[in-house]
Amino acid sequence: MATWDTNTQPASAASLLVWDPIDTARLLESVANDAAGANVLFTGTTRGVTAGVLTTQITKRLTYEAHEPLASAVLARLRDEAVAQYGLTACAIVHRLGEVAVGETSVAIATSAPHRREAFAAAEWLMERIKREAPIWKCEEGADGDRTWLHPDSGLHPDSGLHPDSGIHPDSESSSKPRPVLVDSFGRVHTDLRISVTDRCNLRCTYCMPLDVAFKPREELLSYEEITRVARVAAGLGIRSIRITGGEPLVRREVAELVRQLVTISGIEEVSLTTNGLLLEEQAADLRRAGLHRLNVSLDALNEDAFERIARRQGLARVLAGLAAAKAAGFQSIRINAVSIRGLTEGEIVPLAEFCRREGFHLRFIEFMPLDGESSWSDGQVLSGREVRDVLVRHFGPLVPAVRSDAGQPAIDYSYADHDIANIAMDTAGLPTQAAGVGFIDPVTQPFCDRCDRLRLTADGQFRNCLFSTTEWDARHVLRTGGSDDEIARLLYDCVLSKRAAHGIGTPAFERPARAMYQIGG
Numbered sequence: 001m002a003t004w005d006t007n008t009q010p011a012s013a014a015s016l017l018v019w020d021p022i023d024t025a026r027l028l029e030s031v032a033n034d035a036a037g038a039n040v041l042f043t044g045t046t047r048g049v050t051a052g053v054l055t056t057q058i059t060k061r062l063t064y065e066a067h068e069p070l071a072s073a074v075l076a077r078l079r080d081e082a083v084a085q086y087g088l089t090a091c092a093i094v095h096r097l098g099e100v101a102v103g104e105t106s107v108a109i110a111t112s113a114p115h116r117r118e119a120f121a122a123a124e125w126l127m128e129r130i131k132r133e134a135p136i137w138k139c140e141e142g143a144d145g146d147r148t149w150l151h152p153d154s155g156l157h158p159d160s161g162l163h164p165d166s167g168i169h170p171d172s173e174s175s176s177k178p179r180p181v182l183v184d185s186f187g188r189v190h191t192d193l194r195i196s197v198t199d200r201c202n203l204r205c206t207y208c209m210p211l212d213v214a215f216k217p218r219e220e221l222l223s224y225e226e227i228t229r230v231a232r233v234a235a236g237l238g239i240r241s242i243r244i245t246g247g248e249p250l251v252r253r254e255v256a257e258l259v260r261q262l263v264t265i266s267g268i269e270e271v272s273l274t275t276n277g278l279l280l281e282e283q284a285a286d287l288r289r290a291g292l293h294r295l296n297v298s299l300d301a302l303n304e305d306a307f308e309r310i311a312r313r314q315g316l317a318r319v320l321a322g323l324a325a326a327k328a329a330g331f332q333s334i335r336i337n338a339v340s341i342r343g344l345t346e347g348e349i350v351p352l353a354e355f356c357r358r359e360g361f362h363l364r365f366i367e368f369m370p371l372d373g374e375s376s377w378s379d380g381q382v383l384s385g386r387e388v389r390d391v392l393v394r395h396f397g398p399l400v401p402a403v404r405s406d407a408g409q410p411a412i413d414y415s416y417a418d419h420d421i422a423n424i425a426m427d428t429a430g431l432p433t434q435a436a437g438v439g440f441i442d443p444v445t446q447p448f449c450d451r452c453d454r455l456r457l458t459a460d461g462q463f464r465n466c467l468f469s470t471t472e473w474d475a476r477h478v479l480r481t482g483g484s485d486d487e488i489a490r491l492l493y494d495c496v497l498s499k500r501a502a503h504g505i506g507t508p509a510f511e512r513p514a515r516a517m518y519q520i521g522g
């Protein structure tokens with residue numbers, strides 16, 4: 001006989017998810033106790049007829065599928081939250097998997113509380129949350145034999161890539177398609193993971209780091225093996241692109257070795273790296289050989305004085321040599337990132353654009369965010385993308401909006417209407433390099449949170465769901481205490497589900513995170 005897993009016992013997949021009909025009477029019995037003045041049983045039942053405005057749909061049966069460890073972890077978390085929030089004396093949840101005939105119970109919730117109000121409210125709250133958050137998909141089979149896969153809440157069809165069959169189990173290396181389960185409560189699908197490999201840097205940019213910086217002890221940073229393990233689990237949950245960042249990633253020894261490990265992970269389609277370029281001349285060829293797909297180089301100024309004023313160190317010539325080496329190594333589509341700060345970078349806009357147009361680099365201007373190490377950011381210092389664009393249009397003429405190839409991309413890209421191919425540098429094969437465009441990443445004046453598909457792993461092994469997240473999920477603890485891959489997956493899943501709708505810069509509720517950009521990974 002099945003035993004039910006109430007909140008008084010530890011969660012296990014076996015009792016929260018079942019493949020056989022649910023004995024609802026026994027479930028209710030399992031929550032009864034002396035302190036309870038009210039016991040509530042809620043059952044969700046497979047409906048045979050759905051009456052619409054114009055049509056009536058007949059359902060023959062439903063089939064439920066789930067990533068079981070994640071789904072049971074979510075159900076257990078919701079159950080425990082309900083107990084705490086409503087003061088329940090006991091609570092049990094059971095969800096069916098597999099085929100459920102019309103009229104059968106697909107989900108059952110039993111709650112007990114000293115008073116009926118709490119028992120009812122908790123059951124209702126739980127049903128709504130399960131619908132929204134549990135990674136359980138259902139397939140409706142109609143009378144005509146048509147089958148439609150739906151996520152209970154988002155209504156996403158399996159062709160969207162969200163159905164569990166569309167990918168691999170985290171432990172499985174056999175399928176090439178990742179299993180996309182990193183969907184937050186606003187329906188945003190997460191496919192991009194930023195991995196910081198160090199908080200150290202060889203520059204001291206005013207907008208990022210304090211001058212008297214104290215770095216994390218090395219033993220607190222994840223090893224490459226630990227990072228690769230996390231990345232493999234993340235790939236199993238639908239992460240497809242990884243960006244290595246820092247601090248300055250090239251100051252950490254043998255980053256090319258990490259690239260080699262990451263590019264072999266099943267499901268990872270792109271590994272890119274963002275660097276200040278100072279050590280690129282020495283490392284570009286190695287990175288290319290390791291399989292790095294793309295490079296972003298941060299360069300805010302082409303004038304040595306301005307460079308030093310921003311970076312508080314010298315190094316412009318080395319960055320330029322690094323860029324040349326990257327091109328020579330065969331990197332295509334190199335992006336240059338430039339932070340725009342009022343009173344500091346206006347004079348660099350046109351020279352940077354001229355340089356990138358000539359060299360075939362794609363230039364992106366980024367608005368200054370409140371993530372500087374000295375906490376001196378003010379909104380008055382934000383030189384908006386709009387203002388930078390106006391400067392470019394005045395100088396070069398019209399900008400033509402580019403087609404968006406990636407919906408999650410935060411930048412709004414343009415090409416120059418006047419672009420003259422004769423002025424674009426040739427690559428090593430004697431062909432013109434990619435037509436250089438210009439883009440604007442405007443997180444302050446034009447937030448793009450609604451299409452954010454990013455998660456972050458800090459160098460010391462904390463998952464974050466936003467640059468401005470004030471909460472972190474400790475993957476290092478799981479890694480260093482013998483935790484399983486499923487535990488890492490659960491952490492990532494919880495991290496995604498806790499993601500807020502927006503960062504809220506400029507709103508009264510905005511809270512600056514405790515960490516600065518170099519400690520998170522930009």
Ligand code: SAM
Pocket residue numbers: 201207208245246247248249274275276277296297298337338339366367368369370371372517518521522
């Ligand atoms: N050191 C590497 C580099 O320079 O690209 C990687 C780390 S850096 C933190 C990543 C990116 O974040 C850089 O392009 C940098 O300009 C940007 N960044 C840092 N602090 C920022 C801030 N407060 N606002 C906007 N962008 C920032």
